[in-house]
Amino acid sequence: MLANERIHATDTLAEADRLMTVCNSCRYCEGLCAVFPAMEMRRSFADGDLNYLANLCHGCGACYHDCQFSPPHEFDVNVPRTLAVARADSYRAFAWPRAFAPLFDRNGLAVSLIAALGVAGFILAFAAWHDRDVLFGTHLDAGAFYALMPHNAMALLFGGVFLYAMVAVGMGLRAFWNDIGEPAATLVAPKPLWQAINDAGRLRYLDGGGVGCMNESDKPDDNRRFYHHCTFYGFMLCFAATCVATLYHYLLGREAPYPIYDLPVLLGTAGGVGLLIGPAGLLAAKLRRERILVDEARLGMDVAFLVMLFLTSLTGLTLLAFRESAAMGLLLAVHLGVVFALFFTMPYGKFVHGLYRFAALVRYAREMARHGDDAAA
Amino acid sequence: MAARENGAESGPRGPYDVLVIGGGNAALCAAISASRDGARVLVLEAAPRFYRGGNTRHTRNMRCAHDTATEILTGPYTEDEFFDDLLRVTGGQTDEELARHMIHESKDMLNWIVEQGVRFQPSLGGTLSLGRTNSFFLGGGRSMLNELYRTAEGLGVEVAYDSEVVALDIDDGTFRAATVRRGDALVRIEARALVAAAGGFEANIDWLKEGWGEVAENFLIRGTPYNRGTVLKMLMAAGVETIGDPTQCHAVAIDARAPKFDGGIITRLDCVVFGIVVNNRCERFYDEGEDIWPKRYAIWGRLVAAQPDQIAYIIFDARSLELFMPSLFPPISGASIAELAGKLGLDAEKLTATVEGFNAAVQPGTFDDKTLDDCRTVGLSPPKTHWARRIETAPFYAYPVRPGITFTYLATRIDREARMRMADGRPARNMFAAGEIMAGNVLGRGYAAGIGMTIGSVFGRIAGREAASNARQ
Numbered sequence: 143m144l145a146n147e148r149i150h151a152t153d154t155l156a157e158a159d160r161l162m163t164v165c166n167s168c169r170y171c172e173g174l175c176a177v178f179p180a181m182e183m184r185r186s187f188a189d190g191d192l193n194y195l196a197n198l199c200h201g202c203g204a205c206y207h208d209c210q211f212s213p214p215h216e217f218d219v220n221v222p223r224t225l226a227v228a229r230a231d232s233y234r235a236f237a238w239p240r241a242f243a244p245l246f247d248r249n250g251l252a253v254s255l256i257a258a259l260g261v262a263g264f265i266l267a268f269a270a271w272h273d274r275d276v277l278f279g280t281h282l283d284a285g286a287f288y289a290l291m292p293h294n295a296m297a298l299l300f301g302g303v304f305l306y307a308m309v310a311v312g313m314g315l316r317a318f319w320n321d322i323g324e325p326a327a328t329l330v331a332p333k334p335l336w337q338a339i340n341d342a343g344r345l346r347y348l349d350g351g352g353v354g355c356m357n358e359s360d361k362p363d364d365n366r367r368f369y370h371h372c373t374f375y376g377f378m379l380c381f382a383a384t385c386v387a388t389l390y391h392y393l394l395g396r397e398a399p400y401p402i403y404d405l406p407v408l409l410g411t412a413g414g415v416g417l418l419i420g421p422a423g424l425l426a427a428k429l430r431r432e433r434i435l436v437d438e439a440r441l442g443m444d445v446a447f448l449v450m451l452f453l454t455s456l457t458g459l460t461l462l463a464f465r466e467s468a469a470m471g472l473l474l475a476v477h478l479g480v481v482f483a484l485f486f487t488m489p490y491g492k493f494v495h496g497l498y499r500f501a502a503l504v505r506y507a508r509e510m511a512r513h514g515d516d517a518a519a
Numbered sequence: 520m521a522a523r524e525n526g527a528e529s530g531p532r533g534p535y536d537v538l539v540i541g542g543g544n545a546a547l548c549a550a551i552s553a554s555r556d557g558a559r560v561l562v563l564e565a566a567p568r569f570y571r572g573g574n575t576r577h578t579r580n581m582r583c584a585h586d587t588a589t590e591i592l593t594g595p596y597t598e599d600e601f602f603d604d605l606l607r608v609t610g611g612q613t614d615e616e617l618a619r620h621m622i623h624e625s626k627d628m629l630n631w632i633v634e635q636g637v638r639f640q641p642s643l644g645g646t647l648s649l650g651r652t653n654s655f656f657l658g659g660g661r662s663m664l665n666e667l668y669r670t671a672e673g674l675g676v677e678v679a680y681d682s683e684v685v686a687l688d689i690d691d692g693t694f695r696a697a698t699v700r701r702g703d704a705l706v707r708i709e710a711r712a713l714v715a716a717a718g719g720f721e722a723n724i725d726w727l728k729e730g731w732g733e734v735a736e737n738f739l740i741r742g743t744p745y746n747r748g749t750v751l752k753m754l755m756a757a758g759v760e761t762i763g764d765p766t767q768c769h770a771v772a773i774d775a776r777a778p779k780f781d782g783g784i785i786t787r788l789d790c791v792v793f794g795i796v797v798n799n800r801c802e803r804f805y806d807e808g809e810d811i812w813p814k815r816y817a818i819w820g821r822l823v824a825a826q827p828d829q830i831a832y833i834i835f836d837a838r839s840l841e842l843f844m845p846s847l848f849p850p851i852s853g854a855s856i857a858e859l860a861g862k863l864g865l866d867a868e869k870l871t872a873t874v875e876g877f878n879a880a881v882q883p884g885t886f887d888d889k890t891l892d893d894c895r896t897v898g899l900s901p902p903k904t905h906w907a908r909r910i911e912t913a914p915f916y917a918y919p920v921r922p923g924i925t926f927t928y929l930a931t932r933i934d935r936e937a938r939m940r941m942a943d944g945r946p947a948r949n950m951f952a953a954g955e956i957m958a959g960n961v962l963g964r965g966y967a968a969g970i971g972m973t974i975g976s977v978f979g980r981i982a983g984r985e986a987a988s989n990a991r992q
Contacts, residue, residue: 163845167786172640173643174657204662207661210661217785352657
C-alpha cells in the first residue's frame with residue numbers, strides 16, 4: 143500500500159499516520175469516542191497531531207472490534223495498540239529532565255528498585271536515628287508518628303519530593319502542549335477546561351461508544367471505568383486526607399495520628415479502600431486484555447503504577463490498623479518509603495497519562511467548540 | 520474458545536427447524552426472527568469468523584421510511600418518497616408490490632433492529648446529505664454484525680464458521696438437506712426449512728465474465744471474496760426461478776490502486792463532481808456535474824466499465840483538493856497538465872487539449888458544492904452542467920479509477936413472504952431467500968445508498984418468521 147510520504151520521528155508515528163489516513167477515509171467509528179472526530183478535523187497528520195490523538199485515546203478497544211480492516215485483513219488496522227505505543231513513546235519523549243527519560247525504558251524494574259530503596263531508606267534512617275525502644279515502642283498520643291520522624295522533617299521531605307514531582311510533570315506537560323501546537327491560552331479558557339473536567343471526571347470516552355469497553359473479546363464486558371473511578375477518586379480522597387491533616391497541623395495545631403472518626407482518617411480510609419479495589423481490578427483487566435490490543439513492551443509500566451498505588455493504600459491501611467502496636471514504627475517506615483517512591487516516580491511512569499489525556503481533552507473541547515462555530519457560520 | 524465457536528469439536532447436528540445459509544445482515548435477521556418464533560436454527564457461514572458477515576462488514580447505514588424526525592434522523596421520509604426514489608434510481612425496474620411491501624415494513628425495522636442490539640448514531644462527517652433518509656450504525660457494519668451475532672447466540676442460534684455449502688438436496692421445490700464442507704469432511708445437515716441468504720456472485724470473476732465478457736477481469740470487488748454465488752447457482756439448478764439481468768450490479772468507480780477484493784469504503788472517491796473524468800484516450804465521456812454526488816455515485820462504475828481497458832482518470836486542480844472526503848491513496852500530482860499526463864501514462868498533448876477545451880467552455884457562475892449551482896459549460900459535448908470550474912490552478916491532481924463491484928442483482932424470484940418461486944410458477948414449499956441473493960426483485964438496476972441493508976433486514980426478518988412458521992407445519 144502507498145503510504146503518505148511524510149517524515150515522522152518514529153516508526154510508530156509513521157504507522158499511526160498510515161492508520162489515521164485509513165480511518166479518515168472510512169469514519170465509521172466517528173461515534174465511538176473523541177479520537178475520530180478529532181481526526182476528521184485534519185487531512186494530514188504531523189507528529190504533534192498524532193501525539194495528541196494518541197493521548198486522546200482511552201484504549202477502550204471498540205474500534206478494533208468494529209473495524210472491517212483489523213488483522214488478519216491486509217490493511218492491518220490496529221488503532222488501540224498503535225496509539226498505546228505512541229502514547230507511551232510520548233511519555234518518554236516529554237520526560238523532564240531529559241536525563242531521566244530512560245526510566246521509562248524498563249519502568250517496572252526502575253519503579254520497583256526505587257520503591258525498595260525508599261522503604262529500605264526509611265527503615266535504616268529510623269533505625270539509625272532512634273534506639274530500639276523508640277522504633278519498636280508503642281506510641282499512642284497525638285504526635286506519636288513524630289516520635290520517629292519530626293513533623294518538619296517529614297513535611298520538608300515529602301513537600302520537597304511532591305514539589306519536585308509537580309515541577310517535573312509540569313515541564314513534561316509543557317513539552318507535550320508545545321508539541322501538539324496548541325496556544326497556552328487554551329489551558330486556562332474556562333469552557334474547554336470545564337468540558338474536559340466533565341469528560342475526564344466521568345471517563346466519558348472509556349465506554350466503547352455506550353456499551354462498555356472491549357477487553358478480553360468483542361463482547362463488551364469490561365468494568366475498567368468502574369475500577370478507574372475507584373482508583374482516581376480513591377487517590378483524590380487520600381490526597382484530600384493529607385490536605386486536611388496539613389491544615390489541622392498548621393492551622394489548628396492538632397497533630398496526627400487522628401482519632402478513627404476524624405476527617406483525615408475517614409477520607410483516607412475511604413480513599414484507601416478505593417485504592418485497593420481500583421488498582422486490583424485494573425490490574426486484573428490489564429492481564430486479561432487481548433494481547434493484540436496491548437503494548438506488551440510497556441506492560442511493566444502499567445503494572446508498576448497500579449502496584450504502587452495498591453501498596454500505598456495497603457501500607458497506609460495496615461498502619462492505621464496496627465498504629466497502636468509495637469509494629470507501628472516499622473509500618474510507618476514502609477508506608478513512607480512507598481509514598482516517597484510513588485511521588486518520586488510519578489513523572490516517570492504511568493501517572494503522567496492522566497495529565498496528558500486531560501490536556502488532550504481540553505484541546506479537543508476547544509477544537510469541537512471552534513468547529514461547531516465554523517459549521518454554524 | 521475458538522474451537523468451540525467454530526464448532527470444530529462436535530459440529531452442527533441436525534435436524535434443524537431452520538437452516539440459514541449465509542452470515543450477513545439478512546442471514547442474522549432471519550436467524551434471530553426464526554429463533555424468536557421458537558425454531559431451532561443453524562447458521563452456516565462459509566467464511567472464517569473474522570470475515571463473517573459478507574458485505575455487511577463494509578456497510579454503514581440503512582434506508583428506512585419514517586413519518587417524523589427522530590433522535591438520529593433529521594426529518595420525515597415517507598413511504599411514497601422512498602418509493603419515488605427507488606423508481607428513479609431503478610428506472611422503474613422494480614417489482615412494485617414487493618418494493619412497496621418492503622418500504623412499508625422498513626418503518627418498523629428502525630425499532631426491530633434496535634431491539635436486536637444494533638445501535639444507531641446521527642450522521643456526521645461526509646454523510647450529512649443522508650441525515651434525513653438513512654440511519655447510521657454506531658461503529659459501522661461490523662459493529663452491527665457483532666451485535667446481531669451476540670443476540671442470535673444469546674437466543675440459542677447455532678453458528679458454524681468455515682462451513683461452505685457444496686450441495687443442496689432439493690426435491691420438487693422442497694428443501695431436504697444441505698451438504699457442508701467442514702475441513703476435510705462433508706457433512707449432511709437436514710432441516711425443515713431453508714433461508715438462503717448467501718449473497719450475490721460478485722466475487723466470482725468467471726461468472727461475471729459470462730455476462731460482461733473479458734472486461735470483468737478489470738473489475739475490482741469492493742467487498743467479501745466469499746460471495747461466489749454457489750448457493751444461487753445450486754438453487755437455479757434445482758429449478759428456482761430467477762429475476763434480473765446478470766450484468767446488473769451496484770458498481771461505483773473506485774481508486775484503481777485498490778486491492779482486488781475487500782478494499783471496502785476507503786477506496787471510494789467523491790471528487791468526480793469537482794473535476795473532469797477522462798478515459799485513457801483523454802476523452803471525457805459523461806456529464807460529471809449531472810446531480811449531487813450521493814444521487815449519482817452509483818452510475819460511475821458502469822460508465823467506467825464501458826471505457827477502453829475499464830479505466831478512467833478524475834482530473835482536478837488545487838482549488839478542489841480539500842472539498843471532498845479523503846481516501847486511502849493520495850492523488851497523483853503534477854505541476855502542469857502535461858506533467859500529470861506523463862505520470863498517468865496518458866498523451867500529454869491530448870490531455871492538455873481536453874482540459875483547455877473544457878476550460879474554454881466554462882461559463883462564469885457562483886460555485887456552491889451544496890446545491891445544483893450555475894457553474895456550467897456551453898458548447899461542450901458531453902456538457903458539465905454544474906460545478907464546472909476551470910482546471911487552472913497548479914498543482915494538478917488525478918485519481919485513476921476502475922469499476923468497483925459491490926454486489927450483483929441476479930436473484931431468486933420471491934413473493935411477499937420471501938418464499939422462493941420455482942421456474943414452473945409454483946411457490947417453493949419450504950425455501951426462502953433474503954439479502955443480496957434476492958435483491959434483484961427490488962433493484963432491477965441502479966442503487967440508492969443504504970437500500971441493500973433495508974432489503975437484507977426486512978426480507979431477512981420476514982424469511983425467518985415464515986421459515987419458522989413453515990417448519991412447524
